[in-house]
Amino acid sequence: MAPTTPATTVWDTKTQQFHGGQEWQFIDNFVEDFSVTTNGLGLPKKALQAARDSLDISHHYPAADQEPAKTNLAKFYAPDGFESVHERLLLGNGASELIDLVTRAAPEGPWKPGPWTVQYKEYERSAIALGRKVLAPKDATPASLTCIVNPNNPTGDYMNIEALKKYIEETVADNTDVMVDESMQPWHSPSFRSDSLISQPTWIANLFQTRGIAVYLIHSWTKLWSCTGLRLGSLVCPTVAHCTALKKVQVPWSVNVPALAFLQVVTSSDEQPFLDETWAVTTPWRTYTVDALTTLGQHVNSGKGWTITGEPFLSWVWIDMHDAEVAAQAVELAKRAGVPVRSGVPGYACHTCVRAAVRKPELVDKLVRAWQPLVKA
Numbered sequence: 205m206a207p208t209t210p211a212t213t214v215w216d217t218k219t220q221q222f223h224g225g226q227e228w229q230f231i232d233n234f235v236e237d238f239s240v241t242t243n244g245l246g247l248p249k250k251a252l253q254a255a256r257d258s259l260d261i262s263h264h265y266p267a268a269d270q271e272p273a274k275t276n277l278a279k280f281y282a283p284d285g286f287e288s289v290h291e292r293l294l295l296g297n298g299a300s301e302l303i304d305l306v307t308r309a310a311p312e313g314p315w316k317p318g319p320w321t322v323q324y325k326e327y328e329r330s331a332i333a334l335g336r337k338v339l340a341p342k343d344a345t346p347a348s349l350t351c352i353v354n355p356n357n358p359t360g361d362y363m364n365i366e367a368l369k370k371y372i373e374e375t376v377a378d379n380t381d382v383m384v385d386e387s388m389q390p391w392h393s394p395s396f397r398s399d400s401l402i403s404q405p406t407w408i409a410n411l412f413q414t415r416g417i418a419v420y421l422i423h424s425w426t427k428l429w430s431c432t433g434l435r436l437g438s439l440v441c442p443t444v445a446h447c448t449a450l451k452k453v454q455v456p457w458s459v460n461v462p463a464l465a466f467l468q469v470v471t472s473s474d475e476q477p478f479l480d481e482t483w484a485v486t487t488p489w490r491t492y493t494v495d496a497l498t499t500l501g502q503h504v505n506s507g508k509g510w511t512i513t514g515e516p517f518l519s520w521v522w523i524d525m526h527d528a529e530v531a532a533q534a535v536e537l538a539k540r541a542g543v544p545v546r547s548g549v550p551g552y553a554c555h556t557c558v559r560a561a562v563r564k565p566e567l568v569d570k571l572v573r574a575w576q577p578l579v580k581a
């Protein structure tokens with residue numbers, strides 16, 4: 205099957221890391237973007253309106269202290285005592301900016317990913333760009349910077365809080381840095397905080413005091429609140445001193461006026477219904493997706509079928525079609541039907557895999573229809 209617009213055309217692949225979410229703008233019959241891991245509910249309406257309204261004051265600079273949005277985010281993180289989070293919190297132009305900031309500031313030396321077979325590439329990209337040696341997850345060489353994505357994009361693997369702490373305690377070397385990316389963790393449930401590192405300030409403080417291990421918590425908010433174009437990320441540092449050191453080298457005003465206005469509202473009670481709906485619909489929509497694709501996979505590959513991985517609460521599925529040719533065709537067919545998916549090839553080098561977002565059932569049906577030609581007579 206001859207490809208239409210190649211997936212990589214918008215990226216300078218010699219210097220940039222491939223990422224989903226670019227093709228929609230080149231597809232004439234575009235219906236829905238399945239190539240990203242954003243919330244299937246789209247942009248929260250009240251927060252979007254606040255961002256729109258703020259364009260009227262966008263001839264002014266954003267607040268240099270990022271307030272009041274920053275305080276609202278700290279309260280979102282820790283409703284019962286936000287001060288300690290607030291004094292260790294930095295906001296960024298997407299998580300990508302903060303990932304790069306921490307990678308620049310971490311002690312010199314090798315970089316290591318978390319335990320998964322393949323993980324979100326931005327951490328590795330930044331490490332390589334800054335001249336760090338990349339170690340394999342099981343390499344016994346101590347890494348100066350370890351980056352764990354939990355839940356992991358793209359595989360959907362997840363360690364609960366006790367498993368995560370144990371992994372860090374057992375694998376991370378003394379006097380080094382760790383970034384833990386929990387961007388997809390708030391999907392867990394209304395009580396997501398209790399299974400997040402945000403619930404572990406004492407453990408984080410002790411780990412730094414006793415072993416010099418600095419644990420940074422990263423969130424990309426562009427997924428949960430579906431605002432990839434607005435750009436919002438945050439970083440909770442292990443101590444106030446770490447936060448101050450990074451603030452000194454961070455570019456000023458990196459979060460613009462509409463993004464701050466959006467954040468202020470999206471973290472308020474006005475948008476609680478959006479979160480409640482997210483928790484209510486994502487797992488049923490994902491179950492629908494898994495069932496539909498499992499059935500299709502059995503018709504496409506009557507031997508192995510398709511293997512679909514990831515926690516039930518997540519906003520995407522990772523599909524191993526067990527056949528590189530079928531996976532390539534699936535990417536092309538989805539694009540032609542206006543429902544692009546994320547190929548497992550660029551960056552991840554998973555030639556038999558495809559990632560697809562969780563969307564409402566009628567949109568999933570369109571993707572399944574687009575993939576019918578994969579079933580050979």
Ligand SMILES: Cc1ncc(COP(=O)(O)O)c(C=O)c1O
Nearest residue numbers: 298299300324357387424426437
């Ligand atoms: C796990 C994870 N972390 C961080 C990011 C970076 O996101 P952004 O810079 O849009 O906030 C992404 C984007 O796909 C991601 O999947």
